[in-house]
Amino acid sequence: MNSTRRLIRQTMTIARRDFIATVFTPIFLLFLFAPLIMVAFSTIGAMGAAQAADHGADHVRIVAIVPDALAGSFVEADRRSRAIFRRDEEPPALVTLAPARDPAAQARAAFESRDYDATAVLYGPLDRPTLLYGARGSRAADYLAVLAGSALAAERLGGELPRVTPTKVSFSRQRATLGGQNQTAFLAVFGVFFLTLFLAGQVVGTMAEERSNKVIEVLAAAVPLEAVFLGKLLGMFGVAVLFVGFWGTVLGQVTSVLPPAFSGVVGELSPAVGLPIFAILFVSYFTMAYLLLGSVFLTIGAQATTMREIQMLSLPITIVQVGMFTLTLSGLSKPDSWLARVAEIFPLSSPFAMAGMAAASPSLWPHALALAWQALWVAIFVTLGARLFRRGVLQSGSTRPFWRRKG
Structure with missing residues (x-):
């Protein structure tokens, strides 16, 4: 047996010895299932955090103070626009209120409501609306502005926007x-x-x-x-x-x-x-x-x-x-x-x-x-x-x- 073959045989003997000494022990099972234990604890923590976040998100609302004649168009615009969002990316649910004598005061009072947590409130004419928003309500305010534009367009077109029926075809790329x-x-x-x-x-x-x-x-x-x-x-x-x-x-x-x-x-x-x-x-x-x-x-x-x-x-x-x-x-x-x-x-x-x-x-x-x-x-x-x-x-x-x- 030449020196190279002898070295390979000795190396594999040491490798086999260490492999058996490591694998055929009870502690190796703990090591083998360590990722499962980590994933289990991470999943429990993530589920708890998600439940807490969902419980808080259930009470968050965006508020539109608009006349009753425009409330239907506002709700319809919200229904159409919400369809493009994933479930975890949807804006808060919409609440429409009829204007009071002082819409500005009514908008500020909406943030103090005990029925929901207002994150953004719209009031005023739809072509020049005023938007109030809280600490995390900037994007919700932008969404309300989009709804105001859609509702205004529907009003000027006779109460309803034209419906579009697209044909969607799935396509697979031939290259990455x-x-x-x-x-x-x-x-x-x-x-x-x-x-x-x-x-x-x-x-x-x-x-x-x-x-x-x-x-x-x-x-x-x-x-x-x-x-x-x-x-x-x-x-x-x-x-x-x-x-x-x-x-x-x-x-x-x-x-x-x-x-x-x-x-x-x-x-x-x-x-x-x-x-x-x-x-x-x-x-x-x-x-x-x-x-x-x-x-x-x-x-x-x-x-x-x-x-x-x-x-x-x-x-x-x-x-x-x-x-x-x-x-x-x-x-x-x-x-x-x-x-x-x-x-x-x-x-x-x-x-x-x-x-x-x-x-x-x-x-x-x-x-x-x-x-x-x-x-x-x-x-x-x-x-x-x-x-x-x-x-x-x-x-x-x-x-x-x-x-x-x-x-």
Whole structure:
């Protein structure tokens, strides 16, 4: 057996050991269902907030103080105009009042009514109406002005506006829209970022237990440290693949029962390179992002001696990930700028940026170069981490991390 095959076999042995030790534990079920727990609590909070908002919105009204002869036209104009709004975007319900002796005083009194919460009140002649509105009633006042124009036009046309009977035909585009490509690029970047943020940070603590029970010395004596580092990285990546595969299957079944309107929205999110190739590139860049960030985190975590130090490393690690995400989004907004080139070339942000490029640009040859470039940096980070661990922890006999050792 040559040295390359032996190294691969040793690496896969370490990876299989870490994968089994992580997956076949009760705590892994808690980790696997963590998104479900987060979604459940978020849904409960959102439902409570929505119920509170709906309860308050049920009492909000817009008020039109108009003569009885115009009240019907006003109500009809409101009925026609309201049909173009989504349910959650509809203006408040309309209330019409007959003018009193002092319409201005009546309008001010409408804001003090105990029967409803007036957000905007209209009074005066329809060609020159006066609109009073509260803190959040500016758009409602604009809506009342539109209704006044429609009611005035109906009055001058004899009491009713002409009816229009349109013929609506659904049409599917043959190619992706520019807006759809940009949205797909953002979702691709966010998807890679979210998965690596949620999964790659676990690599930090994989060496802590090995150092505490002295197993790392046995492993280092049996196999090269490069195989130990790469094996642990691949083992944790296998855990991440299991997690993504499980939730990908669940979401795939959920989206199959969603209404057709949702399918139409998803259809607009068409990547420039085509959906099959984009799926392959997305998986490839998630893999590279995990291996790159995981190798860096494994190197840093291997230098820590206690769980407290590992916990303290969590914040800088999160800041690094958010920084890469921010850099990528900045470059994505200006595809031909130098900032975009920096995001595509810098190793830790390159997977994010290239995932966005796959959605926004049809070119394929840059992805071959990018994947080779990222794989090179994975090898560099793993080799560097193994050498730092060998020289800083094993050979010197010191248990202090490199940032706490004197030169």
